Amino acid sequence: MTREPQKDGRLKETPSQTAGPYVHIGTAPQSIGREPLPNQPGPVAYDGADSITIEGVIYDGAGEPVRDAMVEFWGADAQGRTGEHGLFGRATSDFKTGEFRFQTVKPGQMKEGLAPRIDFLIFARGINLHLHTRIYFQEDQALVEADPELRRVAPKSRATLIAQRIDGGAKAAYRFDVNLQGENETVFFDV
Amino acid sequence: MSGLPFYRRERGEHPPALTPGYKSSVLRAPFRPLVSPEQTELDMTGPTFGHGMLGPLDNDLIRNASQGGEALGERIIVHGRVLDENARPIPNALIEAWQANAGGRYAHTNDGYLAPLDPNFSGCGRTMSDGDGYYRFRTIRPGPYPWPNNGSDWRPAHIHLSIFGEAFSQRLITQLYFEGDPLIPLCPIVNTIPDPDVIERLVARLDFKNQMPFDSLAYRFDIVLRGRRQTYFENREEGA
Numbered sequence: 001m002t003r004e005p006q007k008d009g010r011l012k013e014t015p016s017q018t019a020g021p022y023v024h025i026g027t028a029p030q031s032i033g034r035e036p037l038p039n040q041p042g043p044v045a046y047d048g049a050d051s052i053t054i055e056g057v058i059y060d061g062a063g064e065p066v067r068d069a070m071v072e073f074w075g076a077d078a079q080g081r082t083g084e085h086g087l088f089g090r091a092t093s094d095f096k097t098g099e100f101r102f103q104t105v106k107p108g109q110m111k112e113g114l115a116p117r118i119d120f121l122i123f124a125r126g127i128n129l130h131l132h133t134r135i136y137f138q139e140d141q142a143l144v145e146a147d148p149e150l151r152r153v154a155p156k157s158r159a160t161l162i163a164q165r166i167d168g169g170a171k172a173a174y175r176f177d178v179n180l181q182g183e184n185e186t187v188f189f190d191v
Numbered sequence: 192m193s194g195l196p197f198y199r200r201e202r203g204e205h206p207p208a209l210t211p212g213y214k215s216s217v218l219r220a221p222f223r224p225l226v227s228p229e230q231t232e233l234d235m236t237g238p239t240f241g242h243g244m245l246g247p248l249d250n251d252l253i254r255n256a257s258q259g260g261e262a263l264g265e266r267i268i269v270h271g272r273v274l275d276e277n278a279r280p281i282p283n284a285l286i287e288a289w290q291a292n293a294g295g296r297y298a299h300t301n302d303g304y305l306a307p308l309d310p311n312f313s314g315c316g317r318t319m320s321d322g323d324g325y326y327r328f329r330t331i332r333p334g335p336y337p338w339p340n341n342g343s344d345w346r347p348a349h350i351h352l353s354i355f356g357e358a359f360s361q362r363l364i365t366q367l368y369f370e371g372d373p374l375i376p377l378c379p380i381v382n383t384i385p386d387p388d389v390i391e392r393l394v395a396r397l398d399f400k401n402q403m404p405f406d407s408l409a410y411r412f413d414i415v416l417r418g419r420r421q422t423y424f425e426n427r428e429e430g431a
């Protein structure tokens with residue numbers, strides 16, 4: 001509808017609605033066997049020799065994999081630069097296993113004191129407003145513990161934000177599972 | 192370069208995570224409160240897109256999946272402006288749209304609704320706002336469809352919209368409904384939003400005077416994304 005400024009001159013943000021079970025049609029056509037649209041973001045944001053892979057499963061409160069999610073990632077480049085240098089992409093959960101997988105670069109530090117991270121959004125049926133979490137890296141444990149941004153997060157919850165190395169090879173691969181609710185619930189942010 | 196931080200998201204203007212009337216939310220809603228950190232460069236910038244990425248028919252869902260014919264259904268234009276909370280236009284906002292066909296069927300491997308597929312319609316399109324924040328696309332009005340929730344619930348006619356502004360903090364996916372649809376107040380997904388005035392902001396208005404004569408009706412739908420704080424002082428005050 002047409003918007004008129006509120007009394008204080010500010011408009012109200014358009015409310016969110018669930019992305020629903022057919023989010024793939026508009027955001028990831030390749031996941032339902034169609035050609036992606038030209039330049040549509042996909043699961044590979046970077047394909048250099050030093051690329052990293054992050055894979056995982058999103059679990060619901062009953063411990064079942066979420067099989068219809070679309071996830072987005074956004075991180076700084078290897079030098080810690082954002083904006084036009086940032087890396088963005090999208091992946092979807094496998095319809096059978098719930099596994100998502102994407103490839104990007106290990107981000108550098110944006111500034112002194114901040115641990116390298118990738119911002120991670122989850123859209124799915126049953127999720128009314130996308131969930132926003134962060135992926136930190138196992139090898140940066142000390143930086144994560146010192147990061148002032150994470151001061152207010154209890155150590156046990158902080159652990160839910162750390163992707164674990166799953167190989168010993170030259171190309172780094174990480175595991176990042178998400179628990180939407182319950183005992184090991186992942187930390188979600190309101191940024 | 193990225194400027195000031197964004198106003199906090201007003202969570203009361205969005206559906207809460209746990210909405211038992213919409214059953215799928217019950218096992219997918221976090222229990223714990225969200226953590227609110229300071230915004231960093233990563234939050235205040237985001238992927239940006241250019242008009243060059245769009246194909247010539249991306250914004251015409253009537254023809255962009257043509258197998259020789261045009262999509263069946265009521266032909267409509269959806270148009271409006273993408274603004275921020277400070278009422279400033281947002282140029283180059285990427286809008287991705289997906290929807291069911293005129294019979295209420297999605298061209299998706301997981302949709303088994305008995306309404307037929309339309310061979311000339313994929314239900315997928317894209318558009319981008321211009322320098323004034325104005326956007327436009329053409330499609331057919333989607334049909335309502337039933338879904339299992341409390342027995343057979345029915346979705347009102349709707350178009351799913353995914354919007355990218357200038358920063359990752361502004362990211363939004365929502366649904367557009369149509370003025371006068373009697374299914375709107377009956378829908379458990381619409382009613383995840385408790386406030387009827389907030390729901391109204393998801394209802395596109397018939398824009399009769401902007402029709403394409405003898406071709407398509409028009410609906411007007413403005414989109415508001417989060418805005419940046421006006422002064423650094425205000426940021427510190429609110430952030431305190």
Ligand SMILES: [Fe+3]
Binds near residue numbers: 022349
């Ligand atoms: Fe839908």
